[in-house]
Amino acid sequence: MQITNQQVRLAARPHGLPKEGDWELTSEPVADPGDGQVAVKVLMLSLDPAMRGWMSDAPSYLPPVGIGEVMRAGAVGQVIGSNHADYSEGDHVVGMLGAQEYAVVDGAGLTKVDPSLAPLPTYLGALGMTGLTAYFGLLEIGEAKEGDTVVVSGAAGAVGSVTGQIAKIRGCRAVGIAGGREKCRFVTDELGFDAAIDYKAEDVGRALHREAPDGIDVYFDNVGGDILDAALANLAMHARVVICGAISQYNEDSMRGPSNYMMLLVRRAKMQGYLVFDFASKYQDAIADLASWLRAGKLKAREDVVDGGISAFPGTFLRLFRGENVGKLVLNVADSA
């Protein structure tokens, strides 16, 4: 039986905010898995701001997605055929499966997940790359410790929402910056941040001065732009600025740098970038921590799951840049294999 695989391929390099026509929907038969390969039916697709960077051909940490190639994407899926000893039909796996309905990939790049322990979307969020990104950024790069004031931008987003919760678990004061009253309420009332700043309603610099009167010890940045500058102006001595993302800048023709960067000198602070992949050797311990916090109810996983199948990919992805998601944005591609 021939199965058809609908795929989202990159059609053009976007200028500014991507538009639907920058991708095209194509289809081809699903190939049989070769030696060491696994055929996976994609169930849930991870939608991340970083994917905007993969669409550009500026030098970055991964090669750009080529024109005509399937859009790179993390996903969780179910094995429908295997030529790899570690995987059997019916197994649930997570990996870089791409924006498509079926993926035939090397088994070596996959990780098995157990849907009885957590809902599938959580393996893309708090128990996946999202949670790990928050964990290592805050604890390894930010060196957050008990008593620190931690400020997180994009606080209602996938990584930000986990970052602030880990800060609380580790005994820090957690202040979130988010857009709109609903997100701010989510951050404080549902996630337990100590305070939230609505950047659409108030001056962020003044609000940071109020919420972090002794200065910011760790600033975890997901957004760049004016908010990064406001945070730099409010650093405590020896602060750590964690550069995780810059969603406000990804669609700009030219990036704007932080004009307050000399506050790094005034406050003897450091600003550091990282990628979660660098900490692969520590994933297992981190996942154990995250899973135990989830079980204990100290960490709440929140996913924003959108239905619509693979053809809804472009429109769903663009929600990230309109700030429409709360928590981890996930596209439901199929319910089961």
Added chain:
Amino acid sequence: MQITNQQVRLAARPHGLPKEGDWELTSEPVADPGDGQVAVKVLMLSLDPAMRGWMSDAPSYLPPVGIGEVMRAGAVGQVIGSNHADYSEGDHVVGMLGAQEYAVVDGAGLTKVDPSLAPLPTYLGALGMTGLTAYFGLLEIGEAKEGDTVVVSGAAGAVGSVTGQIAKIRGCRAVGIAGGREKCRFVTDELGFDAAIDYKAEDVGRALHREAPDGIDVYFDNVGGDILDAALANLAMHARVVICGAISQYNEDSMRGPSNYMMLLVRRAKMQGYLVFDFASKYQDAIADLASWLRAGKLKAREDVVDGGISAFPGTFLRLFRGENVGKLVLNVADSA
């Protein structure tokens, strides 16, 4: 006998490049030193880009010089009267004596220096705050180690010229960025840097790609602006960017941030600011290193000593921003007590 003290006082907060009228020359009698105080005749005045920052009332690491106050300045001088047990008439001392002919200051803020071991201007340069700034910035913040490629901007300036030489002493490849052929020749032929890039004559980004083909491990920044951006675009993995100064930006109405700062993420790099004062507990060991390198001829101290007395302060200071000095800029206020 009444001695008259000519003083340079701040008259106005400058907008952009300071002009002569932003200071005024005043005079008053020299007071007798009180308990624990020392009267010092100023001989050599240190002229530093950081003094531009002290003239502004933006928040910084020191309070601004008040309007009507003597301009803050480091200097070397000779004791002419002492009410402090550690100092006697004739002693040479270094400290924050201010832009004036005589200073009456607490003895606790002074350090004795020996003019038989090094010329007096060297105690403001390689054996003074300048040398210490280079030393701690490169070795503690930049973590420079053997085999690293170290790039220094403002390489013919006070701090830059010492930084590149310490990099060579520690077994690094040293690449300097400076303005003009003469300065570039000074940096390579006299100071022994491996290469120099003339930012007035060539594209710095392309030149960095040529001179640091495997990327920059330590970028020591004295200038900010376009050159900082070019360096960020050429970082090696896990690079360290040392923020020492930003002379290109000090006279701008609004600072420009480094638009390539996301290269910190791409290259998993850090950018860190510091002040030499933070390392006071290690000054003695550092000075011992610097002095031994000077004696051994491995480190060359170069000062640009300008005559003219205290009234020449404004015009001499402004040479820094026209890039006219080579090495440490020093104003000769008097030849001896």
